[in-house]
Each structure stands twice: as C-alpha cells, then as structure tokens.
Amino acid sequence: EEFYSGRTNFITFQIEKLKTTLSLESTYPGNTANAKSNRRLQQMFVACESTSGEVVGFAEVDARPLGGNSDDNRINRSYMYNLAVDKKWKRKGIATELIRACEEFVTEMHELCAENRLYLRVRSCNDAAISLYKSLGYDEVDPASISLTKEDINSNSLEEGELVLLAKDLPIDAECEVECEVE
DSSP, rough: HHHHHSSOOOHHHHHHHHHHOOOOOOOOOOOTTTTHHHOOOOEEEEETTTTOOOOEEEEEEOOOOOGOOTTSOOOOEEEEEEEEEEEGTSSHHHHHHHHHHHHHHHHHHHHHSHHHHHHEEEEETTTHHHHHHTTTTTTOOOOOTTTOOOOHHHTTTSSSSSSEEEEOOOOHHHHHHHHHHHH
C-alpha cells in the first residue's frame, strides 16, 4: 500500500492496488487460467530483508505480447514494470539488483523475443529513476520505432505525468551468437 499511497488519491489508489493484485494473481504459480506457454515469458523478483524476510523491493519482467494476447502477429518484447522499493530501503542498491535480475532473465530467454532488449516506462518527471536507468545503460526510445504511439505508452496509467519509453540492448553470450549465426 505504501508504494501507491503518496502518489494517488483515494479512488486511483484503490484502482492501482486492484490492478497490481490482478497482475500478481494472473501470473501466480498454480493459477490454472494462466497458459503454460506464457510461464517462461514472465518473471517476478522480490527483494527481502535477510533476517526478517520483510519485502523491501519488487520488480516484474514480461515478454508476452502486449495485452497478454496470444495472437501470432504480435511481437514478444521484454518489458520491466512494477519496480518498487520501500522508501526505508532506497539508495541501498536494491533497485539496481532488481533491474539486473530482470536483465539476466531477458538475456537467458532471449530466443523467445524479437530482440535482446529490455524496455520500461517511467514518468518524465521522475528524475531519480531516469538517472538510475541512464546510469545502467538505458536510453530514451521513440515509441514509433517499435510501432507504438505516445498514447500506447501512457495507456492504463492512472498517475499524473507523461511516461517515456526507455530501453537497453542486452549482451548475447558467445555460445548463443554462434547458434544464431548457424541458423
């Protein structure tokens, strides 16, 4: 609740909380409504305090086609979202480690995606997050370069402020490069 309480009003807080809950439920292991083919394309990472087990950070990465559709014409692209760190634990490297875990996941399952690149959306006014992402090699991307519009990038967001699209090209290991060249 703390992740949304300071940035939303009473109504949007409830909606954001519901959206997050539904997102988590849809990908939770054992959910029979979730197709097995999508299981490899989505991952959640949770950072916990080592002694108490208290959750201090969270991130998700998803390479399913936008909208969760299984339409063969849709392209799988990896997106990181829902990155959050408890304010008591900020500036301790937790966000960086969660981002790196997402990047590693994408690198390991890159053969299922159109490209070995990780995308994310961030508020244009969130200078601290943008600075972190840029320090880790992310650059702003024109949504049109991947057949999206600014409206697509800002859809389903209830918070105020424009979102920008950032991306980072991830390395491909040498073994994979050889396999890709042979094919």
